[in-house]
Amino acid sequence: MGVRVRYAPSPTGALHLGGARTALFNYAFAKKHGGTFVMRFEDTDQARHTEDGIASQCDGLRWLGISWDESVDTPDAPYGPYRQMERLPLYAEAIAQCIASGHAYYCYCTEEERAREREAQEARGCMPKYAGPCRDASQEDIQKWQSAQRKPVVRWRVPQDKTFDMHDLIRGTVQWHSADIGDWVIARADGVPTYNFAVVVDDIAMRISHVIRGEEHISNTPRQLMVYEALHATPPQFAHLPLILNDQRKKMSKRDASIVQFIDQYRALGYTPEALINILALLGWAPDTDQELFSLDAFVSSFSIDRIHKNGAVFDPAKLDWMNNHYMRTLPLDVTTERIAPLVAHLVRIGDADEGTTLPVVRTRAWLRACVDLHVEPMRCGAELAQWMRPLLPGVVQMSDDAREAIREGRDVIGACAEALRHVHTWQASDIAQALKNINTSKKGKQLFVPIRAAVTGTIHGRDLARTIALIGRETVLERLHAAHTAHEFSMKHTDQ
Numbered sequence: 001m002g003v004r005v006r007y008a009p010s011p012t013g014a015l016h017l018g019g020a021r022t023a024l025f026n027y028a029f030a031k032k033h034g035g036t037f038v039m040r041f042e043d044t045d046q047a048r049h050t051e052d053g054i055a056s057q058c059d060g061l062r063w064l065g066i067s068w069d070e071s072v073d074t075p076d077a078p079y080g081p082y083r084q085m086e087r088l089p090l091y092a093e094a095i096a097q098c099i100a101s102g103h104a105y106y107c108y109c110t111e112e113e114r115a116r117e118r119e120a121q122e123a124r125g126c127m128p129k130y131a132g133p134c135r136d137a138s139q140e141d142i143q144k145w146q147s148a149q150r151k152p153v154v155r156w157r158v159p160q161d162k163t164f165d166m167h168d169l170i171r172g173t174v175q176w177h178s179a180d181i182g183d184w185v186i187a188r189a190d191g192v193p194t195y196n197f198a199v200v201v202d203d204i205a206m207r208i209s210h211v212i213r214g215e216e217h218i219s220n221t222p223r224q225l226m227v228y229e230a231l232h233a234t235p236p237q238f239a240h241l242p243l244i245l246n247d248q249r250k251k252m253s254k255r256d257a258s259i260v261q262f263i264d265q266y267r268a269l270g271y272t273p274e275a276l277i278n279i280l281a282l283l284g285w286a287p288d289t290d291q292e293l294f295s296l297d298a299f300v301s302s303f304s305i306d307r308i309h310k311n312g313a314v315f316d317p318a319k320l321d322w323m324n325n326h327y328m329r330t331l332p333l334d335v336t337t338e339r340i341a342p343l344v345a346h347l348v349r350i351g352d353a354d355e356g357t358t359l360p361v362v363r364t365r366a367w368l369r370a371c372v373d374l375h376v377e378p379m380r381c382g383a384e385l386a387q388w389m390r391p392l393l394p395g396v397v398q399m400s401d402d403a404r405e406a407i408r409e410g411r412d413v414i415g416a417c418a419e420a421l422r423h424v425h426t427w428q429a430s431d432i433a434q435a436l437k438n439i440n441t442s443k444k445g446k447q448l449f450v451p452i453r454a455a456v457t458g459t460i461h462g463r464d465l466a467r468t469i470a471l472i473g474r475e476t477v478l479e480r481l482h483a484a485h486t487a488h489e490f491s492m493k494h495t496d497q
Helices: 017-032 051-064 088-100 111-123 139-147 195-205 215-230 263-268 273-281 296-302 317-330 333-344 365-375 384-388 401-409 411-422 429-437 445-457 465-472 474-496
Strands: 004-007 036-039 104-107 153-156 163-168 172-177 185-187 210-214 237-241
Touching: 004 017, 004 210, 017 036, 017 051, 017 210, 017 237, 017 273, 017 296, 036 051, 051 263, 051 273, 088 104, 088 153, 088 185, 088 195, 153 215, 163 215, 163 237, 172 215, 185 195, 195 215, 210 215, 215 237, 263 273, 273 296, 273 317, 333 365, 333 384, 365 384, 365 465, 401 411, 401 445, 411 429, 411 445, 411 474, 429 445, 429 465, 445 465, 445 474, 465 474
Parallel strands: 004 036, 210 237
Antiparallel strands: 104 153, 153 185, 163 172
């Protein structure tokens, strides 16, 4: 059988950057080798499991352009089901097999007994691990615990004085000694298997050839190797991806609110899937050239595991912003406009107003397209347009202190501009630009244009002034120029008194 890889998230939350990177690398490896990409869900932690978690994983990967060959939405796929809670009979059979072969046993210790055991080990300076009485319990003790209605878990009988080896495709040979591993739980009292057992049963049943996953899973590997051996199965080839680090070069924590970490958040902010794919591709992998911009297809064509490095990969939000700006500028303008439209829907309705709409402002698709075209060059993400377009809509603009000062100093310019624009017959940028040039004033450059911009937008900085004025509209522009001119005049008269 050829290459078969899997992305197996726990559906306890939204799709995270780390999960998306793992899915991307598995997808690229499968496509590069003509293999199969499987997505299954490890949902045995029912206390934290949410259906929204599954939807977030699927929707997020689909938005990024990452597709799968087998999952919960492929009912005819040969190795399903693809949710662990629907595979419990398979685990029960494997657990019974391991108990019968002596690789596992029932443990009747209570939580209180385990807590006392851990405290005693820590007091002696030892690493806490199970060393309780159940491993070699007598039949008499077992009957006593059963009579007391104790519900057992199932533990793995870790072999004594044994070394476990793994050849990692990224890190080379990694070794563990059994003396450092206590007998671990493979099934809880309710019969539901734990991660390290279920994942092996699934990987065997689904014929997974390569396991490409995060570095944090390295410590799980020796336990999983024990299960492969007991079930007489050949382990897959492992490749553990480097940690994703923040700008302080520390492991990125999902609880760190200082950085956006979830794919649906980036989507809501108006980042492009192309930019997210690009930044994820470079988190731990590097091409053999200086190329930094990759489409998904180009990344798949260039991908190889031997180009993945071991050291942590620093996530750089500024680099993501640069990439996103590149894609917004180079994608067809209609595509960028279509993607940004939902992000400004709370401000303006595009097209005909629906009956009963609460949005009084209606603009055409062509207006929004021109708005995006005007602002796309400096735009880091689509959501910025919602902030920048507020002065382009009817209503009173919020004035910055610099704008108020410019208006006070440019009263004559504002009045002259209003007069010039009143006579513009066709309200388009070229005619407006000509009218601005023909304003009857001796002031030029910033002394001319800054007061006008301040009056119509409330700020002294912005994009091309003529195009901005054209987007605001004749009536609103003339109202604002008049308000700025007369408010200044009143202020001067009040001061003279």
